[in-house]
Amino acid sequence: MEWKVDRDADKPLYQQIFEYIEEKISYGEYPPETLLPSERKLAQQLNVNRMTIAHVYDELQASGLVERKKGSGTRVSSHKWGILPKGVTNWRKYIEGGSFIPSYPLIRRIRGEAKVMENGFNLASGKLSSDLFPSEYLQSVLSEHTFPSDLGYEHPQGLLSLRETIASYVKTYYNINTTSSSVLITSGAQQALHLITQCLLNPGDAVAIEAPSYCYSLPLFQSAGLRIFGLPVDANGINPDDIVTLYAKHKIRMIFLNPTYHSPTGAILSDARRKKVLDIAAELGIPIVEDDPVSLISFDNEQYAPIKSYDRSGNVLYVGSLSKVIGSSLRIGWLIGPQSVINRLADAREQIDFGLSVFPQMIANLLLQSPEYPKHLVFLRQELLERRNEMIDALRDILGEKVEFTIPKGGLFIWCKIKKKVDDQKLVEEGIKHKILFMPGSVYGAPNGYVRLTFAHLKKESIREAVKRLAIVLDHI
Template structure:
């Protein structure tokens, strides 16, 4: 439970009474239904900015009023006594609804990450997002100011998305060797929505989804929540991934294979052209569609990566996902899917049922950037800035993490997949770092039971934050070891 409210210190009313009144309000309004568990006394004290003794006094008063109850070894809960039942007699059992909802909840660590990322005092060492200083804010403002709109351009777009934007993306994909006509493209609200549409639009409940492991898929639940069964395949194993696919598919038919083949999230590995051809060959033979998540491929440094798997696809086997979130702005919420027209029309129909199309304003802006040379110029500048950040981070790791961890030099993207020398990546390390205002992305959110890796990002935190965060993290790790 994340609490944003704080008592008003200049008020004539005591702090403890303000807290009592606010908690009563949460209960009587139904925002805290019966059986809601309160955070610990220490957490409440931190949230409210008061002493723990103030919290104890407030809770004791609410217990005396019959609104709260304590259960030994379990904590403090909204009471289920007669007075409270009368207050909440019209409340449905929301706890039961929440428990039985179809969508899988995030892991507790993911929930904490989502919560603390909004705290400006936190140093975000694992965030897969561009720093505000790397976003072309002023240039985007200038584009919007110099662009004229009519009522039609700001209305709902057609099911596949703005036609001009799809034409621009089609031309852009040609530079990557991908031939996708505007009719075979659809606009989505970011890459994650593409996966959600695929999960509910193309697969049956119980389908087996193969993916390389560790994987971004384990940190979100688009397939799991739709009733799919995920099977992770390791590139580091004795068998190649094509061999693993052949063996697994011989027992049970796989529905698709998901991959981030260029600057992978979280490992930052990149498939060679030969590996891409081998994957395409086995998937073609076994008729397993490939979902190619290609959101990082524009962020190469010294050398361009191999062309996308989609560029090698002559059979309509690959659904290709792209996005502007990692290069232009995550807030625009603009991505796309390229694939066979029948598939695109199916997914577009479902998207119209979900949100009636992505933001018309964002689509118009991205089309303007792609139609001019603004996007390509921005990418050149962004790559340079990311190289500087990467090199600075590598210098820090060489200074503070020698003997503590191993890592590879990133050739693009956002991430360093840091392998610690001891298996101490667990919720305790996560909490210890939080105490120092450092937010981590631990390996176990990308691969169950991975207690040796951290996903470090050089794309978000400032140089000052990176320097303090990496040095402090090394001290925490040495202490735990």
Template sequence: MDWMLDPASEEPLFRQIARHFEECIFTGTYPPGSPLPTERLLAAQLQVNRSTITEAYAELRASGLIHSRQGSGTRVSEHLWGVAQRQPNWFAYTNGGTFIPTQPLVKRIREATARPGIIAFNGGEMNPELFPHHELQETMHTLPLTRLLGYLPPEGDPALRLSLCDYMREEHGIVATPDQILITSGAQQALHLITQCLLSPGDAIALEGPSYMYSLGVFPSAGLRLFRLPVDADGLEPEQVIQLYRKHKIKLVITNPTYQNPTGTVLSLKRRKRLLAVCEEIRIPVIEDEAYGALRLDDAPPPLPTLVSLNKGNGLVVHIGSFSKTVAPGLRIGWVVAPPSVISRMADAKKEIDHGTSTLSQQLLTAFLQKADWRGHVQQLKTALTRRRDLMRQALSDHVGDKATWNHPKGGYSIWCQLKKTIADQDLIEKAIAHGVLFMPGTIYGAEPGFIRLSYACPAESEIVEGIRRLGRML
């Protein structure tokens, strides 16, 4: 066979093989009814495992291009045009569309998370043992079902938006009115609405590097160009915003200023003020993602003011918040604070997308926020996260030792580690899976090779020490 696989491609090998045979069938190299090589022969010719060929042939069978019969092998469908008219070519469809597929390494990690016995430090959500099960169950019993079965305004439940005004003022010093708030299905929908309503394909935006937002498909799928803002111990460097604006005409800056994911850094007060001054000067907005802002651990200094509160209502900052990190991710409740004209534009798009965030989730959360003890849950959560962080750091000292260095986060969900020896991500993850432990490589977030993110919120507390012990053995 003259055709060769491309091992360096991000496209999986089985899909490269399926795509090649699909092209051969449509161009007539393999006419209807002609036999295909046996799986064993093709595996030998291409020097791959036979299971790879099995997957490729399964993809072609699913598209209706080939069929297999016992005793006669695998052949191109005799009535190819008829098949094409009756059944869509899903292989072509799933490799099309505008949304960028999940990176193969991320898919590999997600699939491995479901394996029995794996200790997962890779997740971006808290373990279910940290959810306020009892409190939410009690609250649920107080809600009359008759109010929960219809649509709410696309901007969100008026009662929830009013409660959020009180919450943000008391907890974060943010002064907002209900018409400045949009309820979203989590913080990620807020980012999606921003890309769809405020930006156009080809626009350039600035992100922290590394940043979890770098790993999201929502930005490249919208045709946006991403440019990196370097991060050090004090957060992003505001002067770099000016350079990126002059060079690439960036349209906005997106930052995760408090307990940044994945590095855990906090943007200093001096840099917060300078960032606002720079963006005001060049007249571009700042998107502030404060998903972790409420998760200040027990030994952390007092919180810094949010960017939106420092801006004092001047309309420069779009603020994003979420209850996924403090209450429960399954509620899918986030919110946006922005000028009313921006909220109106995004609410119009949201109505077209989903008719509004779940009525049940909104009213459950509204009732929960009105309970006197809900802040007690958040304090218990922060204490539990502090205990877990300390447990992980001690385990790293005991079992990883001089193989890595790591930070001491003051909030959030994770520890950011730098390995002393750089190992290719694919090899690192396959070895980790073999040792029964998982984490996220830093390159997923746009970091240089050699960094990993370890979540202490994701596994059960009883698994943390054993998981780090496995990590140490693997390294």
């Protein structure tokens, strides 16, 4: 919540909060039947005593502005009291309708707590911690350049100079051959996935994704009306023969893979399997979408060639991003594929937003061209390696036989199995109670009892304390 109480004001806190909610209702920002936060949650968001919120809600109810029912929470009144206009749109029906499905409730719960949690530990976020952001490096790069005076609309595919740089970048780091005309700049990797599902597939189409998979947490697949089928993941990634089986049963039309440091398991698709996947997909005429956000974050100096690097027929759509190597707020990703596909997606994106802002594209271009960028990658790998090792040691020392996990060779996460039987909903709630967040495996399509723990979002000195907190949570469920 952006609004804060003014503790220096003469007006009592409960009155400030009452007037704030009253204003929201009168402005129509909280329409009739809007569910207000629970007393505990609002108290936490505003950093006030829960009894203060209870007093506020009592006053709102006495004023006829809200209705309170045990077990149903506190909702804005559906009655037409003087403060409400006579004709009021029932926004609830619209919110619950629409074709784009909201995030899963458990994910919304975790993200909501992440925004208000103080003095806690966030092992759920996929973001890098602030001390890993190259702020000094960025400042030095920006100080040497000026921005253009012409701020008109850019090319639908994105800033040409950045597309040229990315074409060179993927050749240098991934051995992918492409040209600027086959690159589409996107607002992060998820926009690329959204464009693919909306523009290249139809409702009812069957697609294959890894199981478990980060894709299960993205409602964009269900919103597009797609039928999702899983490809089980083992230590070496998916079994390519499973693609043939799925195709025979469901006539899948596209394959979505995250082959290097797979989220959430950390698995690496073996080189032999990568080539076999490519051959099978080509034989069946099924395109592959390769999501590759973290393959540069390697802890063993091993570089795994993307599937796209073997592609000579344009069968792979390659999705990359700077979110995991520079920072997620930069919002720069890219999609590489056949020019006809790129043109189609660029046209769709232009209809939505007329293209990305030129400023983050210019910044990304300057960063990638700077001789300091390779040094930043070396720094990032070393820092994340130390944090991974710290979390491994803490899990072994503190949780011991209570959990099992595979040591990731790169990336940002550790995939952890809790040995005793747990319910993910209760596990998350107990974590929130003890101010520690993590992503349960069920949001990725895994059974209850798995958690994805991020070691990149916390500073190294906080990781052991976070694992201690996790141990307390496991003792209480």
